[in-house]
Amino acid sequence: MNFGDLIPIVLFICIAYAIKVVVDARVRGRMVGAGGSEELVNSIMRDEEQRRRHSSLRWGIVLLSVGLGFGLIQWFGWQEVTPGMIAVLAGATGLGNLVFFAVARRLG
Template identity: 55%
Template sequence: MYPILIPITLFVCIAYSIKTVVDAYTRRRIIESRGSEELVRSLLDGEANRRRLASLHWGCVLVALAVGFGLVEWIGTERVTPGVVAVLLGATGLGNLAFYLLERKQK
């Protein structure tokens, strides 16, 4: 199983690196094209807001998953069963819903 994870991880890292470089290049081109100061400021403010929301999103999902894993451990399940998968998927869904509610409350 582990030998297959290495190429998958490598592919994900390469794809993420390419995305990051393309995004940085695009931002640089917009700034260099002498775009209006308002456009540059809104671009940078929008990016900061997206980062903040991404942190909130992942925080909600990971906390909900931690609760789900804790529940699975508390029940004492030693095998992966459909019930265990359902608990973890439900925890992930609840984390996403919590993010949605928190994000709407911020606006």
């Protein structure tokens, strides 16, 4: 893989993330400046924090299951991309999402 092609992609992702962070901060600032009730602002902030934690949990579980899928592919010694290999990865991703759903229901 040519790493020179990767630089514009990473740059685009960084710029998009920076724009998201700035927009989120401005929305929070306007919400506080609009004179909303303190209870409403605290509720929204708590909900946002919970969404962040759940997002981290989801990605952790999904990436762990995808890693296990890749481990299975390596263990079976598959070298070529086949429908079976893609099915293992898709199944691992789906299983990770289902595990997250079960964990999230238990937590919340």
